Every structure is written in structure tokens, then in C-alpha cells.
Amino acid sequence: MRPLNDVISACPPSGIRRFFDIASEMDDVISLGVGEPDFVTPWRVREAGIYALEHGYTTYTSNAGLPELRQLICEGLKQRYGADYSWQDECLITTGVSEGLDLTLRVLLNPGDEVIVPEPCYVAYEPCVAFAGGTPVRVATRWEDGFAIDPAAIEGAITPRTKAVLLGSPANPTGAVQPREALEGLVRLAEEHDLYLVSDEIYDRLTYVGTHTCLGALPGARERTVVLGGFSKAQAMTGWRVGWICAPQPVAELAVRVHQYTMLCAPHISQLAAVEALAHADDEVTAMVADYDRRRRVFVKGLRETGLECPEPQGAFYAFPSIRSSGLDSETFAEKLLHAEHVAVVPGSVFGPSGEGHVRCSYATALPLLEEALVRIDRFLRSL
């Protein structure tokens, strides 16, 4: 047979996969390895989905998605963060941020264009850049700096081929929230070097310290910034696969063009459920966010009591403790912890070289399980 696509063949499978395989075969596993809420979608939202099914909303929608949903998204961005995108021609509904990221990169990149990706970062960033024909260029962030980006370090990575910077805040896996000054520095760089900014803001509502800064709302950012968001995290709707892109009109127009040929539209039922989520489920979202925040405090305090150094996660639902004191690398640590105590965490190295020395622990887990996991982690550390 003739060889398959070079870029895709060269892309290694996600490092998370192996841990999934081991953990799946074990009983009595407490998993801190899950990147999705432990809440089920709020009932009123599920009920809206059921209503949509019952009444036969089983059809396509327009390519860009339901006008009502796009209006709610753009109004929300404006009210909450002061970001100004037109729902008519600068917003489209995607099947989750995953599709949004793929569309955005395909629209922005020509073969060989470079995209600066501060890491550690979400596992899909680099492969999606590569699949879109681009070249990911890593820039390290340091846990000593709270994983804040350093505009000078980013500037150092800029070449004539650099087209964009791709950043998630609040971040998976670190829980870091980028300080506003760092983001402002990034926007200045983008203006100087004529770069696009791709901002993954799926965890925007899950910000516990300070308030979320929408990159597209910063002065000078709007015309070069693509904001990606969705319903998976704050509204606990991962399986519904519904997200959105807000982008300057020329980018949004081309994103719709790719979307209309590859995806056609996001699921109609999911879009209607998302309308309900934005229009009526704010109390439920607020309650879930408050719950994550309380668990965050209990879990981080507990991790520190085991002797692990843990920078304070300010958003998302991950703690990213340093495991350097154990003398193990992150992969060995995660594997031994899983075998010895049946606690699943994800090695930080999966998220980039700067994640080495850390493990990602999701606290989207019931409090009693978190407390039991802490007991087990403590016992594991003492056994080393």
C-alpha cells in the first residue's frame, strides 16, 4: 500500500491513552485523570434537549448555527467581558472547541506557517497546528512564574514565518490564569509583528481568583483575535459537542466556509440545549463553579499537607503539583501511584516538556473521593 499522510502518521498518539488503558482495567480506581465535569448537564438543559427531540428538531441548522444561540453568545461576551463580536457575521457554532480550534488553524495557516504555543498546554494544540499544515513552536512557561507567559520569551521565538500565538486561559493542565498584563503584552507583540491570536477560553467561567480576561476584549486585540469557547465545562455539556468561534469577520467567514463543507452544522438538538443553558441555567452554572472552588481549596490544601508543592490553581478544575521531591519523573510517578494506590493522575510531560516534574490532578470529583485520594497519595509518598 502507498504511504498514508506523512503529518498525521508522524503525530504520536496522545500520552493520555496509555493511562486510560491501565486505569480502565483496574477496580477501585479513584480517577483524578478526567478532563470533564463530574456534574451531569443541569436537568433543565437536558430537558430542553429532550423537548427538542420530541418535537422533531432533528434537522440541520444554518451553517453558522442558530441565530438565537449566536446572539446569546455575543451578548454574553459583551456583557461579561466587554468583547465586541457581531453575531451575524463574526460568530459560528462548532461541535465543541475542538472543531473550533481545527477550523481556526486551517483558516489562519498556510503550509509552513509557525504558531507559537506556550506550554505546558492542552494536548491537541500542537497536533491541530500540524494537521493544518503549520509548525508548532513551543515556548516554555515556568511554574515558578505561575505558568504566566513571558512576552519577551514569546518575542524571542518569533520568526518571519510566525503567523499566530495559541493560548488557553484558564489553562488545562495547569489551572493557571494568565495575568492581564501578560495578555496585554501579548497583544502589543501581536500588533508589532502582525500576528493572529487564538484564545481558547473554554474555562472562562471557571475562574476563581480575580476575573476572567477575554483576550478579544483587550485594546487592539479584536481585529486579530479568535476567541474559542463552548459549553462543555461550565455547563457540564461535554458529550453534547457544542462550542463556538468568535472571530473578526474575514476569519469567521472562512471558518464558516470550511465548517459548511466538513461539518455542515453543529447538532441541532445540542444547539437548542445550549440556548437553554445560556438563557436560563446561570444559577446552576454559578452553583457548580462555587462547588469546584470549594473542592479546589480542600484539595490543594490536602496536596500541600502531603508535602507536595502546589502552585495555587486559579481556574479550570486542575491542580498541577510539583512531584520533583519524589525523585521520580512524572510518568513514573503516575504509573507507580496508579499501581500502588489505584489513583489515576496524568503525567505533566504529556502536556509539553515544561510539564515534566508535575502531574495533573482533576478535582472535578466528589469531595469524599478527593479526600480518599489525598490519603492514598500521602501513603504513596511515604512509601517512596
Added chain:
Amino acid sequence: MRQILELLERDAQLSPDTIATMLDKPVEEVRAAIANAEASGAIRRYRAVIDWDKVDEDPTSEEVTAFIDVSLTPARGVGFDDVAERIARFEEVRSVYLVSGTQDLRATVTGRSIRAVSDFVSQKLSTIDRVRSTATHFVLRTYKRDGVAFTPIEPDHRLRVTP
């Protein structure tokens, strides 16, 4: 204070230490707030919500619950309060509310059998001065109580490790 009480209302087993961490407050402050709430009667009791259908025992030994709608003749100066409080004193009465609608009070009554509840209603409740009439609704099945659904607990459907 309100946040502390809301947490306890959801899970009374939370320790003051955990609550203090959850709310980022000093533990002494949490202890003092709880002690105050207990002293003032804001916190009345700590108890478990039990789905008795899940308790493995002889079904005939289960308690019977009924909602009783009660119509009263109000009295000058006290309205319904004196009768409502009088009804509330009975051990068998689990709750009493003044309600809007065609009836005046709604009480919850438990007993060892349908007969025991019926006897209570006809002999104790209906015979109280100014009780005009009662309507009894026996509970056949409980689907949700005190904010807790008694439907089957769904397992965690998430994959064990996801990005």
C-alpha cells in the same frame, strides 16, 4: 454565615475544618458561627435523609406517611397559630405548614400502619377545637424528599482518563 449554613444543609457531616478551607475563612470563625446558629435555634437538628425502600427489612414494618389537609375556623387574635402549634406537638406529626388554597394547614403524619394514621386523624386531629374538616392523602411512593431524589443512582459515565 449563610454560606456555612448552606453547606451544612447539604452535608451536615462536613467538619468545621473542611468548611473553613472551602470558604477560605478561619476555622474559629466557622466554629463560632455554627455554635451561634445552634444556640439561636437556626440549626435545629442534624439528621440523615434515608430512603427506607433501600433498607433491607420486612416491608410490613415500614412506617406509613400521609399528608393531611386541615380546614380551620380562625379565632380572633391568634388566627390559626394556636391550633397549628397544638397539632405540631403530636409526635406523629412530622411537619405542619400554613398554606394558601382551599385548606388552611397541611400536615405530614407518620404511623406504623394505615390504621394507626387513620385513628390519629379521626381521634386526635379532627377532634381538636376549630378543626372543621380534614382530607388525608397516603403516600404511596417517595420519589424525592428534602432535595434528594430517590431514583436509582447513575454510575459515573465518564471515561477514567480523558484529556
